Amino acid sequence: MSSDNQPIPVLVAGALGRMGSEVVRAINSSDEYQLVGAIDNQKDKEGQDIGSLIGLDPLDVYISSDFEGSLCSASQNVPKDGTNNGAVLVDFTHPKVAYNHTRTAIAYGVHPVIGTTGITSEQLDDLSKFAEKACLGSAIIPNFSVGMVLLQQAASAAARFYEFAELTEMHHNRKADAPSGTCIKTAELIEEQRSSFNKPLVNEEEFIKGSRGGCRSSGLRLHSIRLPGLVAHQKVMFGSNGETFELSHNTIDRSAYMPGVLLVVKKIRLFNKLVYGLEKIL
Incomplete structure (x- = not known):
C-alpha cells in the first residue's frame, strides 16, 4: 500500500x-x-x-x-x-x-x-x-516475467565465453512488432559483454530475403516467429567448437x-x- x-x-x-x-x-x-x-x-x-x-x-x-x-x-x-x-x-x-x-x-x-x-x-x-x-x-518493461529476467542474466554471463550466438523469439500472430522488445533487450544485455559476434566464415547468400533473420550491428542475429497457439517464447543459442549451449523460456499463460x-x-x-x-x- x-x-x-x-x-x-x-x-x-x-x-x-x-x-x-x-x-x-x-x-x-x-x-x-x-x-x-x-x-x-x-x-x-x-x-x-x-x-x-x-x-x-x-x-x-x-x-x-x-x-x-x-x-x-x-x-x-x-x-x-x-x-x-x-x-x-x-x-x-x-x-x-x-x-x-x-x-x-x-x-x-x-x-x-x-x-x-x-x-x-x-x-x-x-x-x-x-x-x-x-x-x-x-x-x-519489455517483459514482466521473473523467469525471463533470469534467462537474460544467464545469457549475459554466457556471452563472455561464446563468440557465436543467435536469438529466436516466438509469439502469437496478433503481436504487431518484430522482433519483440524482450528479444531486443536480451540482445542488448548480451552485447554488454562482447561487442562483436558471428564473424562470417563464408560468403552467405540468402535465396529468400530475411532467411537468416535480422542482423544487429554487433553481428547478433534475431529471428521472429508468429503463429496462433503461441503466447511468448524465447531461445538463445550459443555455439562453439563441438558444442552448443541453449537457454529457453516459455510463457504458458499470461x-x-x-x-x-x-x-x-x-x-x-x-x-x-x-x-x-x-x-x-x-
Missing part, C-alpha cells in the same frame, strides 16, 4: 485486451491496489463496467476511450508535497501509441508502467530525460506476468526517474 495505507490507484490502458484484462483481474484480487480507470478504444464498449465485460462482478469502473481525460482525473490523487506518490498507469496497448502514452502520463504526473513494446532507443532516451526532469518514477506487474506498480512510486527492464526493480 501507499505510505498512508491507502490502496495504490491504478489505471489500465488496453483494459479489454488479453494482457489488460488480466491486469484488471490481478488488481481486483488484491487489497493493495484500487482500479480507478479502464481505458480502451472499443467504442461499442464505452461506458460499460469493466468488471462485467471481463467476467467479474461489477467494479464501478467504466470503459473510457478518453486517454488524457482519464489521466487528468487520476492525477488529482498526486500529492503536491514531493512525496512522489499518486496514480499508476499500466499500459498494454499498441507500439504506435506507446511513446505518446508514456510521455502524456509523465506530463500529468501519473507514473507510467509500460508493457507495450516497440519503443525505439531514441524514444527511450527522450522519455528518460523527460521523466528525470519531472522527477517521476516511470517504467518501461497470468505468469502478473506478479511482475504488481511488483512494478508497487515500487515505481519510490523512483524519481525512468527505469528500463524488470531487473532494475527486482
Whole structure:
C-alpha cells in the first residue's frame, strides 16, 4: 500500500485486451491496489463496467476511450508535497501509441508502467530525460516475467565465453512488432559483454530475403516467429567448437506476468526517474 495505507490507484490502458484484462483481474484480487480507470478504444464498449465485460462482478469502473481525460482525473490523487506518490498507469496497448502514452502520463504526473513494446532507443532516451526532469518514477518493461529476467542474466554471463550466438523469439500472430522488445533487450544485455559476434566464415547468400533473420550491428542475429497457439517464447543459442549451449523460456499463460506487474506498480512510486527492464526493480 501507499505510505498512508491507502490502496495504490491504478489505471489500465488496453483494459479489454488479453494482457489488460488480466491486469484488471490481478488488481481486483488484491487489497493493495484500487482500479480507478479502464481505458480502451472499443467504442461499442464505452461506458460499460469493466468488471462485467471481463467476467467479474461489477467494479464501478467504466470503459473510457478518453486517454488524457482519464489521466487528468487520476492525477488529482498526486500529492503536491514531493512525496512522489499518486496514480499508476499500466499500459498494454499498441507500439504506435506507446511513446505518446508514456510521455502524456509523465506530463500529468501519473507514473507510467509500460508493457507495450516497440519503443525505439531514441524514444527511450527522450522519455528518460523527460521523466528525470519531472522527477517521476516511470517504467518501461519489455517483459514482466521473473523467469525471463533470469534467462537474460544467464545469457549475459554466457556471452563472455561464446563468440557465436543467435536469438529466436516466438509469439502469437496478433503481436504487431518484430522482433519483440524482450528479444531486443536480451540482445542488448548480451552485447554488454562482447561487442562483436558471428564473424562470417563464408560468403552467405540468402535465396529468400530475411532467411537468416535480422542482423544487429554487433553481428547478433534475431529471428521472429508468429503463429496462433503461441503466447511468448524465447531461445538463445550459443555455439562453439563441438558444442552448443541453449537457454529457453516459455510463457504458458499470461497470468505468469502478473506478479511482475504488481511488483512494478508497487515500487515505481519510490523512483524519481525512468527505469528500463524488470531487473532494475527486482
